[in-house]
Amino acid sequence: MNKIIFNILKKNNIDIAEDLYHYGWSIFVHYLFYLIITLSIAVYYHCVFQTIIFLFLYIPLRKYIGGFHFSNNVVCILISTTVSIIPVLLSRYYNINIWIIILTSIILIIETILIAPIDHPNKRLNDKQLKLYKKTSLFIEIIYIGVIGLAKIYTFSTILNFIFFANIISICSLSISYIKRIL
Template identity: 30%
Template sequence: MIKKYAEKIVLIQIEKGIIEKDKEITYIFGYQLFIGKILSTMLMLLIAAMTGTIVEMFLLMVALIPLRQYAGGTHFAKGEMCILFSALLSIIIVIGWKTYFGIIPLHIWLGIEIISAIIIWTVAPVGTKNKRLDEKEKRVFAVRTKVVLLTEFFIIVICSWLQIPVLSITIILTHAIVMGGVVLAYVIELFEKRFVQ
């Protein structure tokens, strides 16, 4: 579905002379990503608005996007699966905020943060089948990942000290989510190197 819309947009732009025909595949791929991100973001915010957790979801997205961009992680082959996963993740987060996240002791959250940060620090960035990273990209993204991770870690420390748990917990959740995606992508990459090639 997303690919069809992307193809229509690109076809119109080719007909109007905005883009060249030989770049069609690249633009279709780019528009697929763009449309998928918009739909995914809208769906996450809609779920949050319906459940009264818009602030928490917005904070999660602000923390998640830069770290995920540089650390990498698992990608789905189809945009629809990404949107579905984002919705599922949003529902789990909303349920967590409404039930358990606020009552889990801070030392448990800090334990989750330490584990997540160590794994992201040592494993990221990871490429995927759709986006392989060359050595230069790995070095650049590794530095950027660490800068974002350290910045967010200092925000956690400051917010914990100032007793602003919603921000601390949200960033820790972000790190746990990114850690999961990074570990899964890393395992898939190892499996493909060992058994597929």
């Protein structure tokens, strides 16, 4: 399939380096497996909608803040799936205190100012991109503080929990990446 698509691109005069194409293809397959596994588990636990909402909140943070990357794709998919499902399942049983959610938001903003974004060896960011990613991640975090206020007013505790878990996961991922980088 991989080679067929590459040959179709070449036949249609779409110029792309073969190694870049194969890298992109492997990333696509990686995300496809992740989504299939995550959504299958979400179907099993009857939480597809909640999982999608959590991912809608978490993925922008992950994209612009960066964080820890596993070198093994299987481990990455398993941990990513776990990180995507566990917050949704925990949110069924626990309501996180609003002040703890605000505290984690403040900690994440401080950590973002000090060390984010963390880029990946396979996708280095130039100075302009680093500044843009930092500004974008701070903007997202400030928007989430507004969402926290609205969710509290309208008693959407699930959204509050999802923001809390997205913050905690982001804080952990950033911290681990930073420590790994300086050691």
